[in-house]
Amino acid sequence: MKKDVNLTVQALQRMPYYLQCLRKVKENGIQIVSATAIANELNLNDVLVRKDISMICTTKGKPKTGFIVDELIENIEDYLGYNNTMDAILVGVGSLGKALLGNSEFNKFGLNIIAAFDIDEDIINQVICGKKVFAIEKLQNLCERMHIHIGIITVPAEFAQEVADKFVNSGIKAIWNFALIKLSVPEDVLVQNENLAASLAVLSQHLRNEMDENK
Amino acid sequence: MKKDVNLTVQALQRMPYYLQCLRKVKENGIQIVSATAIANELNLNDVLVRKDISMICTTKGKPKTGFIVDELIENIEDYLGYNNTMDAILVGVGSLGKALLGNSEFNKFGLNIIAAFDIDEDIINQVICGKKVFAIEKLQNLCERMHIHIGIITVPAEFAQEVADKFVNSGIKAIWNFALIKLSVPEDVLVQNENLAASLAVLSQHLRNEMDENK
DNA sequence: TGGATATCGATATTGTAATACTGATAAAAT
DNA sequence: ATTTTATCAGTATTACAATATCGATATCCA
Missing domain, CATH: 1.10.10.10 (Winged helix-like DNA-binding domain superfamily/Winged helix DNA-binding domain)
Known part of the structure; x- marks a missing residue:
């Protein structure tokens, strides 16, 4: 219950x-x-x-x-929701994208990345960690057909909004955003920002304090 | 100024x-x-x-x-502190660890990972993304010699505290922790937790609300 | 059996971050 | 030159999450 x-x-x-x-x-x-x-x-x-x-x-x-x-x-x-997995797709198969694709831990948290998308011809149609990489043009069709509601953005900041727009048009309702930008999306779409730079900022401030104290 | x-x-x-x-x-x-x-x-x-x-x-x-x-x-x-880079070391060369090693973006944020550590014999002495992987035993020596103050933990949760203890003994003052566990460290050491599972929880809750509304 | 103790659950208080408000100021418009 | 307007900077207020307090209750121990 x-x-x-x-x-x-x-x-x-x-x-x-x-x-x-x-x-x-x-x-x-x-x-x-x-x-x-x-x-x-x-x-x-x-x-x-x-x-x-x-x-x-x-x-x-x-x-x-x-x-x-x-x-x-x-x-x-x-x-x-760990007991009924959510299917997700990922856009941007760079180093971070690959890491997320390869992270089998996510299944324990109820997340299942079923496919990836990119614009790089060299990567398209490859299979990375068991997940196929498609051309970005196929995104909408696949999302609608498979009823995907979660999208992961691991592209550079300048392309993130573009990807988010595609997501919205494809029926995605929740976006996990690793790009350092505030995305504009309709009210009913949630954006969860993963901000690694922010974490580094916290580390840096602490370190500076420590160094200042011991100088 | x-x-x-x-x-x-x-x-x-x-x-x-x-x-x-x-x-x-x-x-x-x-x-x-x-x-x-x-x-x-x-x-x-x-x-x-x-x-x-x-x-x-x-x-x-x-x-x-x-x-x-x-x-x-x-x-x-x-x-x-983007203008004077902080040197850091990383422990745990799994999929996430490799991704962080390969993420050249970090340099823009003032972070420079200079070396990695692991316990897996197969990985030790390999060079991944230009960074050499050492046996965990060499951690303290290297940190002290190179005056490293930032440590990154990308090992499974059950080993994270052990690594954190090693960090503390090696003079690390700031820990970037990707393991899902609250680490015990002295007061002057900062732990910045990167909690991917927490982000997923937020996504999941939103998605559930959306589905409930449209059923 | 009776008292001590740890925990629960509800309510009250505190502390802090975000927001609203106010007067001052510099640029633009009339 | 005077009025209007957008912004700044400081202070006050609000909102909310974290913490403290208090009575009730179940277990443990003498």
Whole structure:
């Protein structure tokens, strides 16, 4: 059973951590776990964990003991859609694109990249990590035929908007965007930006502080 | 000249977008830009943009016109450390690790991965994308000798803490962690988590909402 | 059996980031 | 020259996520 609610983005992003933590706990043979224990493991506030759990889990916790691990795992996996995989296509078979195609981990997270697209004649019709690369012109046809709703953008920033437009025309409703640009899309289409440069910025600032302190 | 302040993580993560936007503006031959224009381009609030700029830029804006594009670019690049590259090492030469090694874009963001490490005998001593792969045992020595302060973790979650410990012992002060686990490190070491599963969770939730609406 | 304790769940408080508001200022228009 | 307008910069407000508090309850231990 799945609760039909929407989490905040922050709460949602904590879920995979809960799941990872719970699986580890389960591996150790533990069947009941408290929100406090999870919080300690993940360096989070215990009330926050309890709140997150209560948002999407039908399970109630028992005072003094906690929650049943299996039920939590099942509830979270259900909510995150890990049990019914989403098919996706990827555009831009560069180094990053290839890495994503080759990342078998994604299947565990309910994502299945079924095909890739590019404009480079040398790559088109090749098979990379078991996935065929098509010419970009075939995108719309394939998406409509296969009812694909997730598109991944791993092209350079200057071509990203163009790809996004093609996506929208092909019925894509959720875009995973690795290009450093804010895409313009209709309201009903979600863009999840993966911003590696932003992460580097955070690292850089910290490093600068550290160096300044020790100089 | 660089302002010696700390931005919030959110503000910091907007900086690469400002930069990308400003470079595009500059390419179009525009020399002065208003915070309002940037905000519109990036779908942000104009006051927010102005505040972010004022935090790290010595430049003052002129009413009715805006800011000098070149000065903004220089200030942001300086702040993000794009002009003096940071050397980094990477542990875990799987599909993701290889992708990061091969991503020449990082140099633009001031990151230079100088070497990689793994435990797989078949990979050790190979050269991947111009970077040599060493046995993990050589990590500490190399880091200390080369004064490396940034470490990238692309190993499976179960080995990530072990790698992090090695990093800490080797003088690493900032860790870019692609494993789905919260690492325990001393206070002065920063961990930037790159959580691809979390992004997928966001996509999944949106898709579920879309499907529910149209059923 | 009774008291101590850990946890739950609900509510209140806090803290912080984003947004709105206000007056000042420089450029453009009349 | 004067008015209008777009923008800046500082302050106030709002919104929301994270945290703290409190009573209730189930388990453990004496």
